[in-house]
């Protein structure tokens with residue numbers, strides 16, 4: 083299994099392009115793969131991740147849908163169970179409310195209900211994240227919400243290399259996979275793109291195993307665990323800590339389900355300290371799960387109580403002053419480390 | 426109900442269209458501050474998404490002219506024209522769009538989440554989400570024996586949501602005082618109505634729920650006035666819900682920054698030539714309800730009102746960031 | 756031989772300025788003719804810049820720099 087930075091030439095892609103490239107390569111190889119969603123056709127997706135697909139594959143396989151999420155996500159489940167491999171888009175994860183039944187009662191459970199006799203090989207791709215004042219119905223991450231419900235794999239890449247490999251793996255998987263892409267990493271300049279997400283990506287098709295985290299920076303004083311945009315905050319915090327003489331290890335989860343607890347535990351066993359960074363809500367979510375995974379396994383390895391830098395338990399406010407204050411960032415991670423060292 | 430508006434109603438509708446349009450024009454230019462040449466949504470005095478209502482003003486005024494503050498209106502992600510016509514506090518509304526402390530929600534909501542309880546107005550950024558609450562508010566009035574009708578505005582795209590069909594059925598089976606108003610601007614972001622909707626006209630769907638369905642062509646202010654007047658009168662008299670679909674026009678992009686490459690060439694120019702505001706002005710001038718002097722007066726006053734609201738917003742402070750933690754519960 | 760990479764005059768309608776949102780090839784890398792090398796954004800729309808010839812890329816305008824139509828943003832040495 084390759085790491086994020088290996089195996090690539092000089093060509094770089096944005097996450098949007100990496101997702102589209104993986105999809106196109108799978109569509110060329112496998113006539114069962116098709117795409118449905120709002121504005122995924124000629125527009126190429128509001129966030130660019132289906133760009134070029136309509137021109138290459140046409141309206142039959144790249145289908146603009148009505149604003150009918152319950153119907154077309156339910157339809158994807160039906161098509162997947164009947165031998166197709168649909169990729170459907172829920173434009174913003176915040177919209178899951180209008181169609182969650184199709185997602186967690188159908189998509190996530192049909193394999194189990196059928197005793198494994200019915201497969202549901204589909205990908206639900208959906209955008210996450212805020213930071214650009216899109217307010218409380220267009221800025222959430224909801225990682226924990228999806229990861230909590232059994233029966234669907236969940237991935238959330240932090241860069242284009244991982245995005246392509248995880249997208250390919252998701253399409254090939256016989257299980258439903260929720261592919262959560264963070265808007266600030268997407269390479270759409272109008273969303274204020276994180277440069278670190280646009281990285282070298284090989285042209286040939288490749289799959290990354292779902293369920294494997296990766297150490298994106300090695301260190302020995304503290305483990306910073308995060309996913310998607312949070313990884314970039316961690317990398318900046320690690321750089322700042324290095325300037326202070328501390329060495330932080332950064333673990334990029336990449337997948338939430340299955341969760342690679344081994345990689346996290348191994349890192350914390352080495353550093354003795356754990357900070358989890360999550361742009362999703364603080365309580366009942368990814369950050370608590372990561373900490374529990376470490377503590378219930380071996381709390382003796384910890385030199386300090388673990389900490390989390392997560393989104394407070396409030397709806398996301400519109401005003402930039404309030405939103406920016408509430409979001410995780412590198413300074414908050416550095417602060418959390420300082421407090422950890424004081425206590 | 427009288428199908429011809431009074432002079433007062435005509436001038437009210439015209440004035441509110443002018444108010445709304447000028448508000449949108451000012452928001453448009455303020456929104457672009459800090460966003461040229463690099464369009465970063467997070468920048469400028471109005472960050473985030475911005476859905477302008479230019480062209481759709483007739484729907485708002487033709488319906489809301491029949492309403493009082495006690496009547497309920499739910500609107501969409503494209504809410505400004507409706508908010509203006511429903512009498513939402515302009516200062517507080519513009520301040521909310523700027524995210525300021527003096528805004529309707531102190532800046533917590535923003536342009537897609539405008540709530541003014543004084544005039545029973547609210548809106549939501551989720552497609553089809555205003556219908557249930559309108560039905561519920563109508564039910565509440567019925568249960569409490571209080572007067573008032575509820576109007577749910579939506580785009581034509583919303584008519585393909587489950588919530589649309591569920592809410593229509595519920596309103597009809599309980600015979601509630603609700604009016605469903607579809608503003609058909611022919612587009613849901615880049616997807617054309619005919620590519621997403623199985624019937625050419627959504628008013629025909631009303632028959633499936635045993636309620637009247639009314640179609641209004643050509644973004645015509647007075648035809649909307651008439652159709653809405655009938656529907657609201659029916660609701661007030663306890664005769665149940667009505668569905669109205671209005672052919673209107675989106676003169677701007679779906680949101681600010683939209684390249685609009687999906688529009689057929691010339692469509693927008695054509696629509697602009699049929700801009701409902703100059704059309705209605707001409708109608709009022711021809712009917713001698715307005716002359717050049719009174720028109721200039723009216724327009725200047727409307728502009729001054731909007732400028733005052735913008736100044737109010739600009740001069741207001743932001744709440745302290747920690748205020749983000751407040752108002753989750755009361 | 757040196758070939759300039761310029762922003763094509765017909766890349767988008769009107770005279771608005773754009774901004775380079777991403778270089779998809781590193782400075783100093785070899786590219787083939789027709790390779791996608793950069794993305795330019797005008798408002799929310801994104802446009803692609805392709806290499807007009809093969810060669811080694813020298814970037815003249817960096818990411819986040821504002822560009823006009825016709826402007827040279829890089830050159831290719833072959």
Ligand SMILES: Cc1ncc(C[n+]2csc(CCOP(=O)(O)OP(=O)(O)O)c2C)c(N)n1
Nearest residue numbers: 177503550551552580581582583612613614
């Ligand atoms: C449930 C849901 N799905 C998708 C969206 C994304 N979205 C926002 S506006 C829009 C188009 C809406 O079209 P229409 O209802 O016709 O209203 P218009 O924008 O034309 O005013 C879409 C798909 C959303 N906000 N909510």
